[in-house]
Amino acid sequence: MTESLKLTVDEKDDGLAIIHTDGYINNQGGEEIARVAYDLIDKGHKRLLLNLAKTKIVNSIGISILIEIIEKMLEIEGKLAFCSLTPTIEKTFHIMGLAQYAGIHADEEAALAELS
Amino acid sequence: MQQITLTLPMIPDMELTASKTAGAMGEHIGMSRDKIDEVQMAVVEACINAFEHSGAREREVQMKLSVFGSDEANPEGLQILIRDSGVGFDPDPTQKLQPMQKRGHGLRIIHGLMDEVHIESDGKGTTVLMKKLR
Numbered sequence: 008m009t010e011s012l013k014l015t016v017d018e019k020d021d022g023l024a025i026i027h028t029d030g031y032i033n034n035q036g037g038e039e040i041a042r043v044a045y046d047l048i049d050k051g052h053k054r055l056l057l058n059l060a061k062t063k064i065v066n067s068i069g070i071s072i073l074i075e076i077i078e079k080m081l082e083i084e085g086k087l088a089f090c091s092l093t094p095t096i097e098k099t100f101h102i103m104g105l106a107q108y109a110g111i112h113a114d115e116e117a118a119l120a121e122l123s
Numbered sequence: 124m125q126q127i128t129l130t131l132p133m134i135p136d137m138e139l140t141a142s143k144t145a146g147a148m149g150e151h152i153g154m155s156r157d158k159i160d161e162v163q164m165a166v167v168e169a170c171i172n173a174f175e176h177s178g179a180r181e182r183e184v185q186m187k188l189s190v191f192g193s194d195e196a197n198p199e200g201l202q203i204l205i206r207d208s209g210v211g212f213d214p215d216p217t218q219k220l221q222p223m224q225k226r227g228h229g230l231r232i233i234h235g236l237m238d239e240v241h242i243e244s245d246g247k248g249t250t251v252l253m254k255k256l257r
Contacts (some may be wrong), residue, residue: 095160102235
């Protein structure tokens with residue numbers, strides 16, 4: 008039995024969508040985020056915000072899938088940002104180099120200001 | 124000496140069991156929340172490395188958690204040892220990874236989150252010893 012990740016999506020009118028995660032981002036969790044993100048891209052969303060407020064733990068395999076989503080966003084000249092990370096997840100994202108390619112923000116308000 | 128020893132089967136999410144146990148030990152010695160979170164993330168990565176990359180025929184990992192320091196009532200920190208009986212790898216921490224390289228970041232994360240990391244690896248298995256100061 009695996010600990011499943013729950014996702015909720017808030018699609019805005021202007022090509023922006025917010026994905027809220029709740030739970031562990033491992034390989035299955037990362038793949039589920041990717042599936043949702045690619046669906047949103049197919050629907051025309053070029054700006055994505057991942058709100059990780061309810062995620063307390065991630066692993067390197069999950070992060071590697073997030074990197075693939077960042078690469079996809081760069082490919083389509085879109086933008087991806089993260090917000091509401093725990094200090095440890097933020098530190099881990101910096102260790103893995105994500106911060107160079109995706110914005111990391113304290114909260115949704117700050118992230119939306121950058122994405123708008 | 125305060126110590127916990129676990130044998131973890133290589134089954135999905137078992138890294139979370141290891142992580143929760145390490146978190147409980149961190150709380151027990153009065154470690155801050157942020158430091159406990161870092162220990163838990165490092166334990167997840169060490170377990171994932173063993174589960175995914177060890178190639179061990181014996182599908183289990185040994186984990187030993189203990190406190191260290193001269194004063195048992197006021198320990199200096201937490202020490203975690205994770206051992207698999209896999210094929211081993213070159214644990215050279217100087218190997219360069221590209222920032223956006225997708226795989227192989229587990230050890231980099233462990234080094235980045237823990238205060239001290241020692242890795243021994245040969246054809247009989249890998250031992251990761253990590254320390255976090257309280």
